[in-house]
Amino acid sequence: MSKKSKKTAARATSKAGRRKPAKTATKRPAAPSNDATAERIADALEAIANHLSAASPANSGPESFGAADAFVWHPDGRLAPVARVSRVDLGLLKGIDRMRDILIENTERFADGLPANNALLWGARGMGKSSLVKAAHADINLKRKPADRLKLIEIHREDIESLPGLMDRVRSSSFRFIVFCDDLSFDGNDASYKSLKAVLEGGIEGRPDNVILYATSNRRHLLAREMIENERSTAINPGEAVEEKVSLSDRFGLWLGFHRCSQDEYLAMVRGYCGHYGIKLADEELEREALEWSTTRGSRSGRVAWQFTQELAGRLGVRLTGK
16 A cells, blocks of 8 residues: 555544544434323313212202202202291281281192192382291191192292203102292393293293292382383384283282381281290380381381391390291
């Protein structure tokens, strides 16, 4: 080999030695397959569903109606039992004797499986409309066997649209139910009243034979007077515009009107409460204080009489047991 060839080979070897070793590419982890991703999502969803199911109270089935005499309906399908209903004794409701007798008779017929009407209790506020419904329910159940007792279900005004769902829940039960809505009324363009109309009358299924509806309202037609007048003034056919909404109250077969009580009726309510709870005060002083209380409130009603009784009992150190 010539000297020139040796030098060339030596330079090539030297350069090769000085070269940096080539970097080895780092392998990325293989992307998970679509099947594995879908499986992880399904497992996560199942865990969430199990957690929600465990956290939610169980729905009340037909077999649970015997656990209580009163329930509150929730639009998610739950019927929450009420262990102790807030009510007053029927005998303490003064000044509404005629309405009391009519409602008791209607409720008793229904409890006995005889024809009875849905009832609308309307009129002056604080005159015992809702108290009468709850007291009538308790009075009817006093002498009945557990299997024959009426069940009271309260549905809130804002949940009226879920009323058909409630009807489905109780339709097949052997018990009989009073579905009760307190302070029922409709404003503006509220169309939820159509659900109530369908249940009262007119729907294909209608009201189940084991259900009766009781509602209370300050309005006879469940609508504000200005709403009715506005419908009349703006509609092409005023009569037809109002007819659909006003006809809702017509579907209650029983109307019970509650009017403002007289001074004597108001004082009778106060004396009845004081006698029942053992509140002792000279009659003249009791009358004077009760009238003064109603004057400061600007009204006389059963509610005002009860509020005065609470004030008097608290002042005299008397506990209102047995309410």
